[in-house]
Amino acid sequence: MPQTGPIILRVAVPTPLRRTFDYIFPENLLKELDGDLPLPGSRVTIEFGRRTLVALIIEVTDISDIALEKIKPINNILDSSPILSPDLLKLFVWAANYYQYPIGEALFTALPALLRKGEATELPTVKHWRVSELGLSTETESLDRAPRQKALLQFLKDKTAAVPESDLTGLFSATIRNQVDAKGLIESFLAQHEPKLSSDELLQQENLTLDRQQQVAMDAIELHGFSCNLIEGVTGSGKTEIYLQAIEKVLRYNRQALVLIPEISLTPQTEKRFTDRFNTPIVTIHSGMTDKQRLEAWIKAKTGEAKIILGTRSAIFTGFDDLGLIILDEEHDSSYKQQDGFKYSARDLAVIRAQRENIPVILGSATPSLESLNNCIEGRYQHLTLTQRANNATAPSWRVIDLKTEATSCGIAQSTLDAIQQRLDAQQQVLVFLNRRGYAPALVCHNCGWSVDCPKCDSKLTVHRARGRLICHHCDYQQRKPHHCPSCNSTEIMTAGEGTEQSEEFLAKRFPNSEVIRIDRDSTRRKGAMQEFFATADSGKPCILLGTQMLAKGHHFENVTLVVILDADSGLMSADFRSHERIGQLLIQVAGRSGRGKLKGEVIVQTHQPEHPVLDQLFNQGYRPLALQLLQQRQQGMLPPYRPLAVIRAESTYPNQAMDLLNLARKLCDQQRGIEPDIQCLGPLPALMEKRAGRFRFILQVTASQRGQLQRCLSAVATQLDNEKLAQKVRWSIDVDPQEL
Ligand code: ADP
Ligand code: ZN
Numbered sequence: 167m168p169q170t171g172p173i174i175l176r177v178a179v180p181t182p183l184r185r186t187f188d189y190i191f192p193e194n195l196l197k198e199l200d201g202d203l204p205l206p207g208s209r210v211t212i213e214f215g216r217r218t219l220v221a222l223i224i225e226v227t228d229i230s231d232i233a234l235e236k237i238k239p240i241n242n243i244l245d246s247s248p249i250l251s252p253d254l255l256k257l258f259v260w261a262a263n264y265y266q267y268p269i270g271e272a273l274f275t276a277l278p279a280l281l282r283k284g285e286a287t288e289l290p291t292v293k294h295w296r297v298s299e300l301g302l303s304t305e306t307e308s309l310d311r312a313p314r315q316k317a318l319l320q321f322l323k324d325k326t327a328a329v330p331e332s333d334l335t336g337l338f339s340a341t342i343r344n345q346v347d348a349k350g351l352i353e354s355f356l357a358q359h360e361p362k363l364s365s366d367e368l369l370q371q372e373n374l375t376l377d378r379q380q381q382v383a384m385d386a387i388e389l390h391g392f393s394c395n396l397i398e399g400v401t402g403s404g405k406t407e408i409y410l411q412a413i414e415k416v417l418r419y420n421r422q423a424l425v426l427i428p429e430i431s432l433t434p435q436t437e438k439r440f441t442d443r444f445n446t447p448i449v450t451i452h453s454g455m456t457d458k459q460r461l462e463a464w465i466k467a468k469t470g471e472a473k474i475i476l477g478t479r480s481a482i483f484t485g486f487d488d489l490g491l492i493i494l495d496e497e498h499d500s501s502y503k504q505q506d507g508f509k510y511s512a513r514d515l516a517v518i519r520a521q522r523e524n525i526p527v528i529l530g531s532a533t534p535s536l537e538s539l540n541n542c543i544e545g546r547y548q549h550l551t552l553t554q555r556a557n558n559a560t561a562p563s564w565r566v567i568d569l570k571t572e573a574t575s576c577g578i579a580q581s582t583l584d585a586i587q588q589r590l591d592a593q594q595q596v597l598v599f600l601n602r603r604g605y606a607p608a609l610v611c612h613n614c615g616w617s618v619d620c621p622k623c624d625s626k627l628t629v630h631r632a633r634g635r636l637i638c639h640h641c642d643y644q645q646r647k648p649h650h651c652p653s654c655n656s657t658e659i660m661t662a663g664e665g666t667e668q669s670e671e672f673l674a675k676r677f678p679n680s681e682v683i684r685i686d687r688d689s690t691r692r693k694g695a696m697q698e699f700f701a702t703a704d705s706g707k708p709c710i711l712l713g714t715q716m717l718a719k720g721h722h723f724e725n726v727t728l729v730v731i732l733d734a735d736s737g738l739m740s741a742d743f744r745s746h747e748r749i750g751q752l753l754i755q756v757a758g759r760s761g762r763g764k765l766k767g768e769v770i771v772q773t774h775q776p777e778h779p780v781l782d783q784l785f786n787q788g789y790r791p792l793a794l795q796l797l798q799q800r801q802q803g804m805l806p807p808y809r810p811l812a813v814i815r816a817e818s819t820y821p822n823q824a825m826d827l828l829n830l831a832r833k834l835c836d837q838q839r840g841i842e843p844d845i846q847c848l849g850p851l852p853a854l855m856e857k858r859a860g861r862f863r864f865i866l867q868v869t870a871s872q873r874g875q876l877q878r879c880l881s882a883v884a885t886q887l888d889n890e891k892l893a894q895k896v897r898w899s900i901d902v903d904p905q906e907l
């Protein structure tokens with residue numbers, strides 16, 4: 167670029183506008199950069215409207231569509247070197263385009279909040295203490311008359327390195343420190359907190375010897391250059407051991423590894439397995455962190471100080487010094503797709519990122535998504551399978567109980583109760599799965615059938631007995647239990663169906679000698695509750711673990727030998743095209759909690775529809791045949807992964823406005839067909855839950871035969887919609903590769 171012309175910065179600004187903005191880089195700021203040109207990926211401050219904002223340079227150029235004299239200068243440049251590498255910046259730009267989200271918002275919602283506020287990207291320094299030159303040549307005995315001072319000097323002399331002040335505070339008072347400091351025997355200085363390593367060995371725990379299937383998979387994973395590998399391994403087959411050994415190799419080349427997992431609080435064991443194995447700095451990135459901790463973790467990854475980064479969805483946007491491997495566990499999990507705002511898929515971005523940075527990616531799951539399976543079939547991913555459990559554990563056996571023919575108490579069949587009793591008598595643990603929290607999913611009038619609905623949603627209120635209220639699980643509307651029916655005045659108002667709260671009550675009465683531990687969103691609200699529950703479960707004492715899908719996630723319960731699925735039918739009726747895939751995954755994941763230790767496990771499934779093709783195939787043939795069957799249906803229905811899909815969503819308190827907006831969107835899409843002939847629209851249709859939190863929701867499905875067409879169409883339509891008055895009044899968004907309709 168010629169340096170004689172103006173230096174124009176094309177910057178991304180945190181606003182909902184789908185564009186970048188041009189600013190001039192004034193010459194007087196060049197001295198801040200020692201005469202170098204500013205680089206993309208650096209932050210600047212700008213005047214934007216009447217506000218001063220932090221913005222990020224996307225491009226440095228010397229031409230602009232705007233007349234030069236109209237372009238404003240930036241105020242300041244915040245980074246002397248870019249905070250985003252060129253690769254990562256390109257990933258952001260790609261993702262913002264692909265997911266049809268404004269680049270500025272995308273960048274600033276995915277990066278640590280403090281970066282948006284202009285915080286420096288150096289690690290905060292802490293005060294350290296060490297012995298001074300004078301102190302080194304001074305005998306501690308000279309301080310015999312001041313024993314505390316002598317102890318402090320001796321303490322620091324015994325250390326090989328400087329000590330952070332926080333390590334001293336409990337031991338020596340500030341007065342003592344200042345007294346010895348005043349004598350010039352010790353000195354303080356500011357430094358970054360260096361991670362403490364106990365030895366130079368990379369491994370602090372030996373690798374397990376891989377079994378044959380693990381070894382075959384391990385050998386097949388090429389760790390140099392880009393490759394995408396899907397490990398389809400039954401629960402407990404030792405996928406994590408493969409991750410650990412692949413990471414070890416990458417660390418030995420001095421590169422870093424990124425490990426993505428669906429949820430950290432539910433899987434404390436996973437984190438522990440990494441920290442137990444490696445004697446290397448590991449940082450975790452999760453939603454429970456403060457802004458400051460998040461920034462620190464981000465910086466440690468970026469500077470290369472941390473070698474392993476373990477995080478949830480948003481960690482895919484972490485900057486690295488030298489990333490060598492991405493691992494994404496439980497790749498089918500829907501939490502990898504952000505559901506609001508910047509609706510990216512961390513799984514798909516992991517593959518894109520690996521490709522761009524020319525490194526391998528490993529996806530793992532016992533129940534891979536149909537998308538990933540299809541990518542294997544089409545040869546884009548390498549398919550590795552582990553069919554046996556590691557450690558000689560055997561696969562659990564299934565028993566299906568037909569609820570049409572068996573009587574139940576509180577939704578539990580007698581033979582199920584007997585089976586639970588047997589396991590408890592044998593000092594084993596039982597996991598009971600019911601994906602409905604609360605006491606009961608509905609409250610109905612026994613006389614006329616009236617039920618309490620949420621006034622703001624198309625949904626019934628759930629009875630919560632402990633909290634003494636009826637609560638909507640979609641909008642959190644709450645009310646008291648009515649005393650009589652507003653429709654017929656009867657006082658015979660009863661609960662219908664069971665939630666975890668009620669099952670807990672029933673099981674506790676039925677099995678008075680065993681602890682019942684309920685694990686759901688309500689019971690784990692209290693900080694530390696989850697850890698307590700896991701601690702009890704890990705102790706191995708006989709108990710009943712009862713809970714929602716929180717229990718389905720990767721936790722390894724050694725002594726659980728029976729898993730009971732109380733209601734396999736919920737979810738079978740959903741109209742969403744992914745519902746059968748989801749239920750198959752969920753049931754297999756829950757079942758996989760059984761018999762992971764030395765004892766053989768069993769799974770009892772209660773259902774009213776044992777002959778339902780999804781359940782039948784799942785129980786008799788397993789997940790893969792079901793998945794292949796569902797893939798065929800998707801192909802026939804021209805659905806993803808065979809045809810790319812996006813939905814445009816609109817919601818408003820006035821249903822007509824939301825409809826009008828989508829009708830307009832449809833018209834614009836139809837116009838695009840002149841350029842992109844394969845565009846097809848379906849809708850506008852009401853969303854699966856039409857009314858939610860007082861808003862009426864509609865969707866327009868847009869598909870094309872090729873991704874490129876769909877992308878170009880959506881970009882054009884989005885830009886046009888942005889200019890419509892109606893679009894200011896209605897909440898609308900574009901969801902590319904939606905997880906739900
Ligand atoms: P997955 O991640 O596939 O669910 P894990 O990696 O958690 O499986 O392994 C299940 C159990 O088997 C763990 O307790 C693990 O320590 C053990 N394990 C894994 N691989 C081996 C091996 N090669 N030899 C012995 N035990 C193993
Ligand atoms: Zn009534």
Ligand code: ZN
Pocket residue numbers: 620621622623625638639640641642643858859
């Ligand atoms: Zn509601």
